[in-house]
Amino acid sequence: MRGNSTVLAALNKVLTRKLTAINQYFLHARMFKNWGFNELNERIYKASIKEMKHADEVIERILLLDGLPNLQELGKLYIGEEPKEMLRLDDKLQSEDIRYIRDAISTCEAEKDFVSRHMLAEILEQQEEHQDWLDTQCSLIDTIGIENYLQRQL
Amino acid sequence: MYVCLCKGVTDKQIQRAVDQGARTMRDLRQEFGVGSQCGKCTCCARDVLHDAIHARKEVVHIHVPSPQGQLDVDIAYS
Ligand code: FES
Numbered sequence: 001m002r003g004n005s006t007v008l009a010a011l012n013k014v015l016t017r018k019l020t021a022i023n024q025y026f027l028h029a030r031m032f033k034n035w036g037f038n039e040l041n042e043r044i045y046k047a048s049i050k051e052m053k054h055a056d057e058v059i060e061r062i063l064l065l066d067g068l069p070n071l072q073e074l075g076k077l078y079i080g081e082e083p084k085e086m087l088r089l090d091d092k093l094q095s096e097d098i099r100y101i102r103d104a105i106s107t108c109e110a111e112k113d114f115v116s117r118h119m120l121a122e123i124l125e126q127q128e129e130h131q132d133w134l135d136t137q138c139s140l141i142d143t144i145g146i147e148n149y150l151q152r153q154l
Numbered sequence: 155m156y157v158c159l160c161k162g163v164t165d166k167q168i169q170r171a172v173d174q175g176a177r178t179m180r181d182l183r184q185e186f187g188v189g190s191q192c193g194k195c196t197c198c199a200r201d202v203l204h205d206a207i208h209a210r211k212e213v214v215h216i217h218v219p220s221p222q223g224q225l226d227v228d229i230a231y232s
């Protein structure tokens with residue numbers, strides 16, 4: 001099956017975002033683990049694995065469309081120095097990811113590739129779940145303070 | 155935040171360097187090696203550098219030597 005080049009470019013863009021997120025989340029998770037914040041470690045580790053599963057789906061889709069998945073390209077990682085900053089940077093990354101996925105969905109729609117569109121819509125749903133969780137953590141930190149918040153994560 | 159992950163350079167380090175006289179990307183590269191490995195941090199480093207310079211509220215002239223804006227931005231005082 002021959003894919004349209006606009007769709008392939010959009011899918012590769014999403015792939016780059018995914019590969020970047022895998023690494024940012026993975027490092028943040030293990031930094032939390034190193035500091036003893038096991039809840040945060042587990043949650044963010046899982047988010048990283050989820051990004052990898054999404055990347056896998058996108059890679060397979062690109063191959064099916066006779067394209068070449070670009071695993072070379074990686075965006076800049078935004079790594080925080082302390083928990084609050086790390087969560088805030090993840091929140092920012094995730095909301096930008098969501099924007100890219102939405103753009104890719106519109107591209108697929110315009111190009112009438114409804115299978116890719118469907119795949120991205122499913123990915124988007126899971127993205128929004130993690131975004132919600134990140135939003136909640138950031139506002140919780142604002143409300144109860146970082147010390148109280150971290151106490152709960154031990 | 156780590157601006158340059160390859161060299162482990164944070165935004166705070168860059169701000170401190172500006173307080174001590176750093177004004178260009180070249181200064182940051184010489185002092186910390188910012189941007190000298192993968193190069194992905196140059197955009198972000200430039201933003202942090204310029205914000206720190208502007209926060210000093212001094213008059214600056216910015217010369218962009220390349221029309222693509224790819225080169226170092228030189229900043230001088232008037
Ligand atoms: S992140 Fe600065 S050179 Fe790689």
Ligand SMILES: [Fe+2]
Nearest residue numbers: 021094097127
């Ligand atoms: Fe994501």
